[in-house]
Structures are given as C-alpha cells and as structure tokens.
Amino acid sequence: MGANSSRLANQSSAKLLERNSQSLDEKAQLRPAHDGVSHPKSLTGSISSSNVEAWESAASADPKIRLARTVLAHSNIKTTLTSREARIAIPHVFNHEIDLHTGPVTNQKSSGRCWLFATTNVIRYEVMKKLKLKDFQCSQSYLFFWDKLNKSNYYLELSIENADLPVDDRLVNFLADDLISDGGQWDMIVNLLETYGLVPQPIYPESFHSGASNALNMLLKMKLREHALTLRTLSSTLRSDTSLTADQVLATLRAKKEQLMQEIYTIMTATLGVPPKPDAPFMWEYYNEEGKYSKWEGTPLEFYKAFTVKYPPSECFSLVNDPRNEYNKLYTVDKLGNVWGGRSVLYVNTVSDELKAAVVKSIKAGQPVFFGCDVGQFSDSARDIGVMDLNYHQYEQAFNVQLNLTKAQRLQTNESAMTHAMVISGVHVDDKTGRPIRFKVENSWGEDSGHKGYMVMSDKWFDEFVYQVVIHKSFAQKDLVKVFESGDKIVLPAWDPMGALA
DSSP, X not given: OHHHHHHHHHHHHHHHHXXXXXXXXXXXXXXXXXXXXXXXXXXXXXXXXXXHHHHHHHHHTOHHHHHHHHHHTTSOHHHHSBOHHHHHHSOSOOSEEOSSOOOSOOBOOBSSOHHHHHHHHHHHHHHHHHHXXXXXXXXXXXXXXXXXXXHHHHHHHHHHHTTTSOTTSHHHHHHTTSTTXXXXXXXXXXXXXXXXXOXXXXXXXXXXHHHBOHHHHHHHHHHHHHHHHHHHHHHHHHHTOTTSOHHHXXXXXXXXXXXXXXXHHHHHHHHHOOOOOTTSOEEEEEEOTTSOEEEEEEOHHHHHHHTOSSSOGGGEEEEEOOTTSOSSEEEEETTOOSSTTSOOOOEEEOOHHHHHHHHHHHHHTTOOEEEEEXXXXXXXXXXXXXXXXXXXXXXXHHHTOOOOOOHHHHHHTTSOOOOEEEEEEEEEEOTTTOOEEEEEEEOSBOTTSTBTXXXXXXXXXXXXXXXXXXXXXXXXXXXXXXXXXXXXXXEEOTTSGGGOOO
C-alpha cells in the first residue's frame, strides 16, 4: 500500500514538472530577443515537444525532404545518393603511369595490414622488373609476424617504463587500449625491413589468422594486459628494495618480461607459423614471365637489400599535411613505435601542393608512392566503380544541409584521421598547367573491389583526405629534406590523431 501511494505521488509530481516545463517553453517562445541574444524553446536544455513540432514543420514543408523520406527509408544513402556526373567526370585513365603492371591484385582480407600490403606492393615493382616476373607477391605475413611480436615487446617495455604511473592514468589507459594494432606507419616498416628483411610469399605463406586477425589479437591483448600488471606489481616490489640500483631493477624486470614473451611467441608461432630467421638462407624456386624455371638463394635480409637498391626504404620519409600544426616542421608522436630502440615515426608537415608535386615527380621517374588517407570519406569501392571524389555523394542536396568542417577541424574533432594505406601508381596531369587532376590508386582489397582492384582519386579529394605520402629524398624539395634530416622534432601526445595507424 505504501509503495502504491509513493508511486502515485511520483507520477503526480512528474506531471506537474511536465506542465511547468511546457509553460516555460511557451513563455520562451513568446519572449522577444534583445541585443542579438537568441532564446531557446526549451529552457532546460532537453528536447521539448515544441522543438520537435518546429523541426517537423520545417522539414515537412520542404518538397526535397519529402522526396528524401520517400526514397531513403528503403535504401542505403551511400549507394543511393551518388552522382552519375561525378563518376563520369573522373575516369580511370591517366597520362602518366608506372610502366610495369604488377599482379596479382592483393587482398589483405579481414585484417588491418594495409600498410604492409602497400609497402610490399611498392617493393614488388623492382622485384618483378629485375626477375622478369608475370606475377609476384612479397610475404606480408612475414612482416606481420615480426611486427606483432615486436609490438608486444614494445607494449611491455612501455609498461615497465610507466610502472610508477597510476593504472588509471590517461597515458597508461591509452597505451592499453589498442596495444598491438594490425596497422602501422612508414618508419615502423623501415624498422622491420632493416631488422628482418623480406621474403617471397611462397617462403612464408598466408595462414588463417594472418587474413582474419581478430581472434588472435583478442588473445594476445588479453595476455599482454595480464603481463603488464605482473610487471607493474614486480616493479613496485623491486623499487621498494633500497638495496637494488635502478639498473638492477630494470634488468630484473626485463628478465621477467622475456619469460612472459615466451607465451606470446608460442601463441603467434602456433597461429601464424614459424617464420624464417632474417640471417638464415632460403631457396625460392619460380617461373619467369616466359615460363622458364629459375631460383633465388639468400637470406631475408639479402633479398630485401637486393631489390631495394634504387630507392631504399631507409632513404624515404613521410611528408604530411596537418593544417592544425605549423608547416615546415618535423613532428613525432609520443610512445609510437614497434621495434624498441628503433627508428622514430617522423613526419615533415607541409602544404598539400608539396605532397602532390612530390608524387608527380616520383611517378614520372617510375617509382610508385605509399600514401595514407581516410579512405571511407566520400568514396565508393564497389565493384567496377572505385571512386574517391568530393562530389560523388550528394548528401548536401538530399538533406538540405552543408558540410562545413575543414581538414583541421576534422582532425580536431575525431571526424577524420589516417585510416588506410595504399599505393599511387599513376597520375593524370593537366597539359597546360602541369597540375595533377586525378591519381591512380592501387588498393589491397582484392580484384572485386573498385575498378579491378584500383581506385581513382580526384585532386580535391587528395587535398581533404590524404594526410601522408612517403617519398624518396630525391623527389622532395631540398628544404623539406633538410627539415627531416635535422632531427629537431616536435613531440605530439600519444593520443594525437597523427598517431593513427594506417
């Protein structure tokens, strides 16, 4: 009985509050604005019935919105609101292309290894030229294995380094989030290539978990987070012992870390296979483009060095366009890396036109370009389409809205970041101005994606959603090379969007 009385009293109070709120809303609508100050329909900040009525009145009075409601309730806006004119205006035709057509079209499957595919897709041009091959792939899984193993070690080293911070500290929490992402950055691939080399795909082929990495990642993350807590506990115990020096504490922690890493190695070799050692010889047998038998013998490091002579990856660097930050400066991201003690992730920030000019120069010289972008924005990778163009999706016309965020604002608000790496292998340049109009993009989503595995990217799309191009020093402006070689870097926080892994 008491519960019923309480419930009735609560209902009565709620109705009174609702009437008072409606009364306040009605008064707010009648109150005139003074000195340019606007007054809301809802004084409480919640959505009132007056708000909904006003919004509906405006929307239903617009014939364009009425048509959109008729069509879009039954279809996908990304496939329905596309411009036929925009697609026609950006054909898959280019007046400057790399002279060798590589194959097959690669497929990263259900993994985040795009950066490894983009890198190996660039390197294979030289392999196929020298060995006169019809088809060829480097082993993406080989690099994937060594990257994942090193990222695990990197995370545990960071756990040792930051063991004195609270476990709920922002940095500690951030590092424990996506601690061994499939993605990566250019300088991280250089670390792998210089340390472990490279092998043809038949020497270390794909496994189930290299192409579907989610289950493996879940298990590794679970163990690594457990290991990080173990190291934190041990660190606290050791640091409380005044008889131990800092070097002795660190040595003991690293010895324990190596024991814990045994489990990570065991899981990885069981799911991905035991990789070749970087200094162990292998023999690769193959047919050339004429169908003649041949073979190559050497170590993974020797294979890598043999086919990257002209444009060594270690002599290439990242030009980025980040309008939030000052141009002609060198940037890095705190705590970002894979090989502990390896090359830092470095970006030279400059205007978009400098990125494009370097790309054009590289393509004309016959060298494809690794680049990082936000591929999901205003693009369509559907079969036989493959378009990346700002005018392709007609959202503004359909909904009577304007999309006004700038590139800098997208980065500031987490609307956009460098999410995918691909390869530019062609460019269409205006004969009169010399400026690029569109770019040929080699993706790693299989031949059923886009135009036989390729995309076409407009110049304007490049300006808005391309964040990085990796260029050999010979193709970049000398002043930008000087900035890179200076080593005088500005450190961005670990959670900065430029730390996104493609």
